[in-house]
Amino acid sequence: MRTAARGATLIVLGALVAPAPLTAFAYEPREPDRHHTPSIAPSAAPSTAPTATPSKLPSIVPSPSSPPSGEPGTAWSWEELSRQVQDTSPDDLQAADTATQAAAMLRCFKLETENYCLGLGFVDQIPTGAQLQETMSEPDVEADDESGVEQDIATGDLTPQSFVAERAGLPRSQRVDVELSEMEAAWAGREKARALRLLEVPAEGDAAADADPESGAAAGTPTPTPTVQPPRTPPTAQPPTTAPKPPPVRVVKPPKSSYIMKGFQTSQEKGYWCGPATFQSIDWADDKQKDTQASWGKDLGTTSSGTGIYAMVKQTNLKTNWDQAAGTYIVQSVKNWNAQKFFTVHQNHLGDGQPAPIIEHTQLLKRYFPYLAFNHSGHYQVGRGYDRAKGTIAIFEVFNERRFNSRGNVTDGPKNIPASALFNATLANPFQNIGL
Template identity: 35%
Template sequence: MSRNRLHLPLRPTPGTLVAAAVVALALVVTMATFLPDGRHRDGALTPATEQEYAATSGAPGPGTVDAAARAEIDRVLADSPDGTSARTTLAGQAAQLMRCAEFEGQRYCLGRGWTQAEESEVQARAAASASRRTTATETTGDLSDADFLAQRAALDPAEREAAERAELEAAARSVAKVVLLRHQVLGEPLPAGFLERHPEARATTTAQTTSARQAAARPKLIRDYPRRSTVLLPRRTSEQVRSYWCGPATMQMITWGWSHRQRSQKHWARRLGTTTSGSAISEMVRVVNQDTGWDRDSRAGRYVVLDISDYGYKKWLLLTMRHIEDYRAPMVYHPILLKRFYPYLDDDASGHFQVGRGYDKRGRKPADVGYFEPWNQQRFDPSEPYINRVQWRSAYRSFRANQAHPHQNIGV
């Protein structure tokens, strides 16, 4: 008869214990490395060791109006004038109606957009600009400071407050783009904790190595861009049909380029709230955001009225290159029409809108920018020369025309 052997459990050796511990630790690290991270809009699994980088291509999507931004909006609205005090001198109207809010260290002024100027300076410039306006200036449709103040002053207090709240909330949602542009183009550092507060500004880096992310974090320079780039087809252009409709004509061409459908300038005049005094640049960017897809994250993001008062020529040109080549989206140029900047003009004219849509570095020659020009002076005075819609002109002169405008801003 055979006997059953009794098998006793083997005592693990120290080497076996170490090996088991290493395997277990590796499993824990592997699982922790790919924990879900709700901060990313695409819901992807994000390495826990991933560093956060600001986006260097594309544009951030809209953010949220957090508690701090809401409190700042309420502070500005608390100073909204009543129906009587709004009707006063130009200086008084500017002080009451062009109030400013601070979001992420950036200043937004009602009716003016993002600016680096102090609130008192913005108000003083607006009052001075309004008082200098003369009826002798040929107007093409850019709303002047005097007309903006008159329009806002005439509103019912409740209606004015609603308009101001909507404008400030839109600004708060778009502040990440302003901060990023100043970081990428002007080299300004990001505010402490900015990427935590604004996940919409983070780069999507899960598929990149650390070295690739660090390389991509370097802002692009003029030399990094191709020699020439354009957006929008040159055949989709039109001249303004009324002397004060440069805004509707510019909007017609921008939206036509997106939807491939041409709607009438009368339609866009209604959307912009255009009067015989013209259109406001704040309304231009609002309608681009609401009526096209140029504001998608994959394009330019939400359009803003960006202050360029502290931009030099090369930074302005870099901004144009970034918008055209990286965003693949048109710009709302906001120059003043003076003969010294635009040789095709027969007379000096007012502030104006154009469709920025290209650049050409031209090798060793001075760079050009491409734009659609809605103004054709011959339409309103047959004795004056015809102006073509598709223009390629000196980038430096376009920059100077933008800087010479009292507002010193641009729609991007």
């Protein structure tokens, strides 16, 4: 539920400090894209919001090259993107085979300089047909030869197969509305996606990891400057002879460790309610009101097949103020990341001046989460902190294995997971994405 707005914020990535060799731009508070309420449509104020006439980024020039045959061209406005979504959404697909449905439901678009695929989120590279079919394959749940571990209990994320089947089963008009809603959020978050794509993390031992003692920026790493409008010239004043310099970027220096949301852990009440339980925790920490998991299940569109990650992101933008701190939440693929970038992004998101939770989207396997007694399915968790010295990411685990299996362990509550393990658990999920 919305509380009072926390103030205008702007996303900028700043430099990461050195004890650990992780160097990156950190998020800086930014002007919110829009002020959400459950019953009010998004306003058309900021230029980055997906309105009927969103403005173009002044620093981007469309490419004159033609798109490959069969692919939509680059969208430089919301009107173009909206038209592309509608023009490429197919007619009735209920009788089509799975491969055809997947190709149609996981369509990709070019949002200025960024690629976004329905269901998958922002991607560095548009997947090939073979890669899309690989996404539709069942994940490997082998337990590294551990005897007695194999018990794949569904914990509640929506699998790619279920996502595709649900979208393909909708009447075209309804499906187009859902797709436009997803792409509207993507359009609003394209600047964040661009910043994440351009984030460079030096390898361990790289000289660029040494921090500049004055600025806190990594040596050899250019400091980004925001695109700003020049100040208005008073009517009686002469125009300036030189263009005004933009204000310097305030570098946000994440601390060595940071934790948020203490005391707001929850435990899912049904086997397929990891989405509602995770969102219950996120919203409870935001407005200090603990709404029921059943109510969130309804808002998230949760079924016995689970909850989709876009629904988690949408409700975070709509029903909480976390997007005021971190900017519009987006679905972001980590497929082409490495563990170092994954950890750096967590530090930037959770350790800047206005930290905000991350929607972790993992495959709940014992090899990555040793507190488990069994393997489970795709899953949501709350990313809530990190410790750079220990190389760990703090989460709220919402799944209590004992609750659903008398032979299981008590597994819910705060956990500290090696960053590499959480990254690999994210890659093990067929979607390979997170919400932030």
